[in-house]
Amino acid sequence: MIEELKRRNQAWVDGKTSGDPHYFDRLVEQQNPEYLWIGCADSRVPANEIVGMEPGELFVHRNVANLASPQDLNYLAVLQYSVEVLKVRHILVVGHYGCGGVRAALEYPDHGLVDNWIAPIRTLSEEHQAELAALPNEVARHNRLVELNVRRQAKQVAETPIVIKARAANSGWPHIHAWCYSLATGLVTDLDAPIPAPTPKRRRKAKFLGVFG
Ligand SMILES: [Zn+2]
Numbered sequence: 001m002i003e004e005l006k007r008r009n010q011a012w013v014d015g016k017t018s019g020d021p022h023y024f025d026r027l028v029e030q031q032n033p034e035y036l037w038i039g040c041a042d043s044r045v046p047a048n049e050i051v052g053m054e055p056g057e058l059f060v061h062r063n064v065a066n067l068a069s070p071q072d073l074n075y076l077a078v079l080q081y082s083v084e085v086l087k088v089r090h091i092l093v094v095g096h097y098g099c100g101g102v103r104a105a106l107e108y109p110d111h112g113l114v115d116n117w118i119a120p121i122r123t124l125s126e127e128h129q130a131e132l133a134a135l136p137n138e139v140a141r142h143n144r145l146v147e148l149n150v151r152r153q154a155k156q157v158a159e160t161p162i163v164i165k166a167r168a169a170n171s172g173w174p175h176i177h178a179w180c181y182s183l184a185t186g187l188v189t190d191l192d193a194p195i196p197a198p199t200p201k202r203r204r205k206a207k208f209l210g211v212f213g
Contacts, residue, residue: 033059036082039094040066044183065101065118068153083166083174091157091174095150096181102146121149147180147191154178154195167197
């Protein structure tokens, strides 16, 4: 199996360089992505492929259920580097319908360590308990929670001192988008307009909480 992966790697290199001998030389020189993708680790949601982007065009951070928790140093480091050094223009927070991490948050907690990771989604579902309970079935509740989670994570990205500072300095960018990907169709849905900067009240709160601002 592993030998097969190596064979495919060689075939990929051959494909890239057959019509463009300097393809990798250019990539070594620099990366210049316009976009940061924060998405789920699910193997069915390959970031670059979904939006048709080549290596160097998309900075990617993935974890279970596309969380952007203010306590997660891994995500914060990616965010800071992409915003302050790479100066990405757009941040895409991408959830997907059928997300196992979100489904687990709707079930009884017996999934092991991942239950700790998805605790914020469980809290989110409790916040929207009435809305979710009014939906006709489990699939509808699951899909709605996927959307609520994407919006919440995008809002949290917008509230980081990193993004607040960058937007103030750059006339509003990076722009933040909440997307949902459909495993069934391969299409993404833009859930709403770009996520706005927090209000002055929230900005003060974010500054108070921020250790990276
Ligand atoms: Zn997922």
